[in-house]
Amino acid sequence: MTRPRIAVSSCLLGEPVRFNGGHSRDRFLTGQLDPYVEWVPICPEMEAGLGTPRETLRLESSPGGPRLMTRTTHADLTDRMSALAHERAAALRVDGYVFKARSPSCGIHGVPLYRAEGPPLDRRNRGLFAGVVIAAHPLLPVEDEGRLNDALLRESFVERVFAHARLRELLHGDWRPRDLVAFHARHKMQLLAHNPELYGQAGRIVAGAGSRPRAELAAEYALTFQRALATKASPGRNVNVLHHCLGMLFLDPAHRADLLAVIDSYKAGLVPLSVPATLIRHHARGQDASYVREQSYFSPYPDALRLRNHVPAVADRRA
Structure with missing residues (x-):
């Protein structure tokens, strides 16, 4: 049987690339599905040069649309992440993509959007990187590891x-x-x-x-x-x-x-x-x-x- 090529947030395969130096290994992906597919691991934060451990990120509201900001120092990473996303999306040749749930870069459902200060405005947003990839490949099968439960x-x-x-x-x-x-x-x-x-x-x-x-x-x-x-x-x-x-x-x-x-x-x-x-x-x-x-x-x-x-x-x- 043909082996699908599936892009995946690297942390879901157990790679220690999360903000705290840890991972979010998913049992279904790395166990049941692993023998039958070819993984294409992607971590936008690491590819954007943020390293790990790193300052956490969040989406913040602005007149021109959501911005990807660091939580403490309020550095704006929108342009850097957007450029990377467009570059990755243009070269992507896969049969599906599994994103990290609720990530401000990779989440595809339920990502919070914040004001500069205070609680979230809403939780119905998509991560910046994921949004660019999905817009470029609207028929690509995509899910996050949470929904795969x-x-x-x-x-x-x-x-x-x-x-x-x-x-x-x-x-x-x-x-x-x-x-x-x-x-x-x-x-x-x-x-x-x-x-x-x-x-x-x-x-x-x-x-x-x-x-x-x-x-x-x-x-x-x-x-x-x-x-x-x-x-x-x-x-x-x-x-x-x-x-x-x-x-x-x-x-x-x-x-x-x-x-x-x-x-x-x-x-x-x-x-x-x-x-x-x-x-x-x-x-x-x-x-x-x-x-x-x-x-x-x-x-x-x-x-x-x-x-x-x-x-x-x-x-x-x-x-």
């Missing part, structure tokens, strides 16, 4: 990262139109689970393979593919995909009824997606139903990660 967000992020990696591997190689057709055929059910409208659009793009310039075809397909995967797969759309795949299998009435019952149990929130997905894949292998068996939907990332073993919450099931 949520099983649904973790599974969604990892799925997107591996999908981006497979697409990168295809389009950066010596591909031919038939290779794109085959790639799309393997990813049809995965796209359908995320965004049925863009699934149809991707199919129409692939239908023109061989009659359009390669670069134009690749760019349009990549944009549509990544936009589709950026839409969260819902239980309802997963049920639709499971029924699609079940319809392609030749089962006796008893086995078909059993599988329909398991799909209904998933829809009701009684079992995780891994249960009906594993059963359908098992029957596809037994029948040599290659189209179903080879769908990326059933193995969007290494099976050993076991990320589909969670039951969606009621709110997620209604999405």
Whole structure:
């Protein structure tokens, strides 16, 4: 399986680069995920020459927008960090990014914005470095280590990262139109689970393979593919995909009824997606139903990660 390249805040891999000389090693990243990915560690503070230990930073309000300031000496690091961020963003070639949560440089959610004095004005901001990177790569899968503690967000992020990696591997190689057709055929059910409208659009793009310039075809397909995967797969759309795949299998009435019952149990929130997905894949292998068996939907990332073993919450099931 393709190894995704994932940028990551260096401290999350255990590197002692935090303001106090410590680290914030994340168990999921350095344990469960580590064998399957290639890390690209980045610490903006160290690259900006701040060193460690160092004075802590914060975002401060100003008429021209948030400024990145040192807390005690009030040194303004905005221009230095912004220049570094633009340089890094322009050269970034990765399939995903995991940022340090709530960092004034790397946070992507909930970063406090302060007045020059007093309590925070609000906590709904994005770190300066992260903001530049995300603006430059709006479809790049990004998360922080805090949100990756949520099983649904973790599974969604990892799925997107591996999908981006497979697409990168295809389009950066010596591909031919038939290779794109085959790639799309393997990813049809995965796209359908995320965004049925863009699934149809991707199919129409692939239908023109061989009659359009390669670069134009690749760019349009990549944009549509990544936009589709950026839409969260819902239980309802997963049920639709499971029924699609079940319809392609030749089962006796008893086995078909059993599988329909398991799909209904998933829809009701009684079992995780891994249960009906594993059963359908098992029957596809037994029948040599290659189209179903080879769908990326059933193995969007290494099976050993076991990320589909969670039951969606009621709110997620209604999405």
